[in-house]
């Protein structure tokens with residue numbers, strides 16, 4: 001199997017998703033496609049029969065595919081939806097239009113270089129804008145949806161829409177369309193909400209100064225290097241923080257730092273991170289997640305909810 005990067009316009013079969021997720025672990029996608037651009041993505045979606053599951057993936061920095069793999073077509077947005085443009089500038093601020101495959105740190109830099117303030121928090125989130133919108137990614141007191149003017153979406157039939165934040169329930173690390181489009185297919189999944197993906201967003205930021213924003217980006221990145229195990233494969237915070245508390249504090253108080261299942265380990269540097277020490281299986285990572293949940297429940301009576309998304313079949 002080729003180790004070459006999946007090129008725009010290329011389809012691969014049985015593609016190891018470990019190449020496309022930051023945990024560097026897990027099973028294969030039955031099919032994996034990286035579109036050339038937005039028009040190619042639209043044409044691709046329209047040619048896929050309604051019953052064929054599609055799964056959109058950005059940089060895989062919040063994702064685990066189980067070892068038995070994913071019986072779906074994974075569509076990669078990074079390197080595909082990569083346009084960005086500065087719109088509507090005035091003395092108070094500006095709107096950036098950014099496609100979903102653009103990495104969040106690049107959005108932070110684009111905004112800083114345009115003399116805008118408020119996008120710096122995105123610099124340390126190693127996913128795409130689309131993944132950030134899906135997760136309502138955030139840190140240091142800010143979240144992506146605080147800056148969304150509108151989003152452009154694509155549904156399973158190939159219909160493109162412009163939506164506003166009012167169309168969504170927006171919560172901590174969770175975003176849900178209030179009225180999702182209907183599914184086309186019949187069968188057991190017919191009553192589930194049909195998927196709709198982000199193609200792009202218009203993001204609003206206030207006027208600021210480039211040098212201040214760039215300085216803040218450097219400071220935030222240095223803070224991450226000091227507190228997160230960035231030199232080992234991981235997926236950021238595994239669990240959402242429970243109301244009024246921190247998952248990391250609860251996990252550490254259970255004495256779970258350094259706990260292992262196979263090659264998966266609760267980071268010694270940050271207890272809400274699980275690192276892959278080399279050859280961790282997705283099962284080992286998931287077993288460790290379950291063990292942490294059980295112990296935190298037993299000791300603190302708190303049910304930790306995963307922030308990372310786990311998909312696919314057990315081996």
Ligand SMILES: Cc1cc2nc3c(=O)[nH]c(=O)nc-3n(C[C@H](O)[C@H](O)[C@H](O)COP(=O)(O)OP(=O)(O)OC[C@H]3O[C@@H](n4cnc5c(N)ncnc54)[C@H](O)[C@@H]3O)c2cc1C
Nearest residue numbers: 058059060061062127128130131132134137138139198236
């Ligand atoms: C070291 C590290 C630090 C991190 N720090 C933070 C942090 O500070 N704050 C934070 O919130 N997160 C953080 N994360 C988690 C992660 O980076 C974010 O959740 C990020 O927004 C995910 O983007 P992605 O492109 O990697 O999404 P993926 O992992 O590829 O996908 C995540 C989910 O989003 C869906 N999705 C992806 N693209 C689209 C799209 N275009 N339309 C619809 N759905 C889509 C996928 O189907 C999947 O369900 C961190 C991760 C790491 C590894």
